[in-house]
Amino acid sequence: MGPLSRDVWAQRLGAFRASPSAFMAGPEAEDLGRDLLGDLRSEKLSEQTKVSLLALSLEYPAQLWPDASAAEVAATSLLDTLVLLPPRPSALRRPLLLAATTALAVGGALGPTSGASCRLLPLLLGLAAGSDLGRGFVPASEQRPLQATACECLRELESCKPGLLGGSLGLLRGLLGQEGPVQPLSLLLSLALRNTLVLQSRAGAGLGALLTARVSPTGGGPWDWTLVEEGDGRLQPQAPSWPVAEEGEGERSLTAREHSPEEARELRAAVAQLLDTSYLLTPVAQAQLLWLLGWALRGLQGQPPALFKPQLVRLLGTAQLTLLHAVLALKAAFGEALFTAQDETLLLRRLTLAAQHPALPLSTHLFYLHCLLSFPENCPLGPEGEEAAPLLLGPQLCRGLLPSLLHEPMALLARLHLLCLLCAEDEEEEEKGQLPSPGHYLEELLAGLWQRAALEGGPRALATLCFQGSYLVAHCLAGQPTVLTPLIHGLAQLYRARPMLAPHFVDLLDHVDPELREPLKVVLRQEVVSRPGRDEALCWHLQMLARVADGDAQSATLNFLRAAAAHCTSWDLQQGLLQVCRALLRAGVGGGLVDLLQVLARQLEDPDGRDHARLYYILLAHLAGPKLGVALGPSLAAPALASSLVAENQGFVAALMVQEAPALIRLSVGSHEVKGPLPVLQLLPEALEPIYSLELRFRVEGQLYAPLGAVRVPYLCPGRPARPLLLPLQPRRPAPTRLDVHALYTTSTGLTCHVHLPPLFVNFADLFLPFPQPPEGAGLGFFEELWDSCLPEGAESRVWCPLGPQGLEGLVSRHLEPFVVVAQPPTSYYVAIHLPPDSKLLLRLEAALADGVPVALRTDDWAVLPLVGDYLRGLAAAV
């Protein structure tokens, strides 16, 4: 296929970008990567189109070349395209280098055995070093930009394979000192240095040599696969991204390797070299340099962080977010070693003023405010990881950072948080001065928030903001009655003014601590039940009451509901009403509620409502408290977003309906015991968890037996042996069968579960019953009589019964003992077996040989003959 036209490509790229996953699922997906590589060499396409193709490969290499081999092929092709470019300026060289680098790094093909890697790395290093690559490979005008690009590519490869450039440190230093472009080389060197210091502390390679050697001391090229290998070839978070000065020994050991004085001097010189020219870097690049060097030197012995000091004053004066952030990182990394107490104060003050400076945008203010509350103090007091006002940040310093109603929501919340922290301290210290009390200001601010949320027609965002503010205050100042009392009062007033905010109140109650929740519930309940019950906002009141109703103030609540019931004419109001009833049921309210539910079950217009009311009534009348609680409790099965009705439904399903559950019991058949007129199966139940009210139900396959009754056990506990359960069988034919077993039980959480257990087998021998014992001495006559009665209707047979080592005597005593009528041990036994319902089986075991005994048998039911044969032949094997 020939190259695609520009328009076709534009269309294809557009379709891909609109949804890469959809495109890749389509028919064109397979060819895209190949077409792209091919058309890069087409002479018909313009450079601009090719750049857009390369741009795509820079963003989506994983989709174009999904595995390492495809990536290797792609990188090779890209490098070929690069080499084949005519020796004139071209816009393609830069993106080709970037694309080859991206393909190798993303595809996981980068490595010492990859051909493309072995071509790309020397090329990049040569370009970065400004070497002459011959044959007009790089036109003079592109030399400088390509040199920078090569550095960027190397930096990206070093980022993905830390340690790769460990052998090139000396070379890079040399380039930086001479003619090289400052920023790309500085960033590359600082990254390689940082990675080497981390890895080398594990590997033990000599840093001094690395820093000074112009070619790799390890040989085999300036890139160092050995260091990469030692880094396990994998990316590791090389240090916590927030370098903390005080840290555990384990972490410190990473970088604690001592350097010789000479190595330390070289390292210091390299760092100083980087810092001295750092002002030539763009602000964002300066910040990266500082983070990297901060990481690199943190915890290194013999490397005083004072090297950074000359930069600090310059950095502290700027308005640049990245620079101040980098200074904070240095502060966190070196603490007192770099920042004296005065320095710390100055930094804090600069941060405070930056957090409110009118010349900076809001998002910068907010980030600085976050930095203030996470400020890495020299001597932190509070718990780690929680936002707190630094010790030095008193009300005086903060006064410009306090919230006002005019602020945007995020600014208001961030500043409100600070105000709360100040109030918490204020409470402790009670040190006033001339400043107005923060607590008092907080009260006024909250009042303003409530007032705004109460406005008729106001947007939901205002209400949300108000409740977020209230939550924040409750969360930060939970233990302070001076704050909570007005908070409760204010919220109650807000509810009075705008009951439609009920969902926000319910949400707030769900999230606040009991210190606020319980008193707020009481107040809100009073707010609702003191109303006449006939109100435009009835649906909100009902929603509210469903959350706050409990066992207290029952009569007021029930009065309200009775009054409200008359006005609940629509389906949703009735459901709201029933929700409250449900809450009361759960809270264990009895008496008056029964009457109300009865009334509702009769009066409600909606049949669904009546049904629900009746159901609740029945539940209340029939279920004991704990079961009722479980029946109406929130269902874990309900998805979070389901409506309350669905949730309720699921609650019932969970609690009242029987659950299909994994088996919590095991059932086995015990030894055969012969007692009474019917064969009885002895069952041994075993529980894995405590279970209650176990009922076992059995079903016989076919109609062989009469239906079996259920067996009930009140309680089963794991580890405690249960009494065997006896299951009488009533065979209609003397035949073995399989019992289907179902178990129903209640778990300790009150759920009723159903489980289908593995089937139980009733064996032929399980049906054997003895004949009544004849009087002493009359055995033989009794047997002969039975023997003769079998014919002519019955059947006679002879079966060879193999004997094990136990011999005939052992076999009989083990299996046939209860049925022996005449015994002449050890040679002759006459056995008579009653097979319910009314068959007999007679066996004569005589003249045993070493390995078996011939058995003469008669039965009045010829259908059992094959069963008897199987039984006898299997006896020897049966244990």
Add this chain to the structure above:
Amino acid sequence: MAQRAVWLISHEPGTPLRGTVRFSRRYPTVEKRARVFNRASYVPIPEDGPFLKALLFELRLLDDDKDFVESRDSCSRINKTSIYGLLVGGEELWPVVAFLKNDMIYACVPLVEQTLSPRPPLISVSGVSQGFELLYGIQDFLYSGQKNDNELNTKLSQLPDLLLQACPFGTVLDANLQNSLDNTNFASVTQPQKQPAWKPGTYKGKPQVSISITEKVKSMQYDKQGVADTWQVVGTVTCKCDLEGIMPNVTISLSLPTNGSPLQDILVHPCVTSLDSAILTSSSIDAMDDSAFSGPYKFPFTPPLESFNLCYYTSQVPVPPILGFYQMKEEEVQLRITINLKLHESVKNNFEFCEAHIPFFNRGPITHLEYKTSFGQLEVFREKSLLIWIIGQKFPKSMEISLSGTVTFGAKNHEKQPFDPICVGETAYLKLHFRILDYTLTGCYADQHSVQVFASGKPKISAYRKLISSDYYIWNSKAPAPVTYGSLLL
């Protein structure tokens, strides 16, 4: 330090999706690192469609807030920074740096070089400030000198190429995209060594230095017992230095007259090479006293090519330039208003323009107006429920002017009249808009003779000054008004 992806999304209220992704760029090498660093907590970057939807929801821009939605409205979902967690495909993508400006949403996802659970504090993520700086840079590029949609579209179409220069692998090399554009243009020039990365080329031509000081004055006036009026000056010094040589050195000194108000809270451009500690420490946080440093404020720097903000400052002048009171009373069906404005005698009485905007919120259109004014003209915008008192170029000799009258309103139309949560009932304000050229309230000026330039040729130096009002509010003293903590400090 790197970014995993960057987006530009235009916010389009009223359209089905409420927005369009105008630009997006992903960085797969960074993504690969994210997968390793974040381990089990890794959440991949979504495609543009799902990202757009999740972001607009999180920023409350889907304008469907009729019902309470827990995942958005819950009291415990508190965002205190412009950094969000977005629910995409059941997982939470965090941290997403995003902000809305001029109907454009700027967003990026910085790489976090560790696991995300537990969430590390934002301060520890170096990519966050880098991301902000990149987004601010894109914003500056899109809106500097941009006048219409066509220009915006042109600039948007340049973004892919520019980011290929400024952020080829997700690590930002230069947040100033103009530099990247110039870099492409300067590419043919062989750059000498030790060229600053923030200066893509060198200037050739007549040397000149232009310094312009713009002061904005804001104020909150209440005319009330127990509540203090507040006002503040915010200054911006903008420079354009056209000087030959790689690194010409320039020192600009800002001076104050003898009774001038000291400059505080000074923030400088990163090209400033050193700062006097007095400049660094002079801050509005401290109580003012006579010992405050009052200049001259020296700023030695090496200028970039383009126009730049050399420094910002604030200042606390002793009196507001215009002191006023506003009284508004509801009288049955009409409002009675009385306004009095007085220009301070020390202020230059020569305005480019001066207007008082008197808006009436949460009311219907103006149906009837009777008024009397001592000076200027009154314009009525009936449908907007707004009066504009045009004061003109000069206050009268008495320096004091007044306006009084009654206003009647028609029925409120909720569609046309947006709800204002602050100005409810009699809570109301008037806002002053004015501009005075060749004047600063602090008295701050750049003395042309004190500008030192160490470069070849003697440059032409020009200096400009102006004062602009900004957020200059006078609240109705007859009703409650929102106060700041500062207003309570009497």
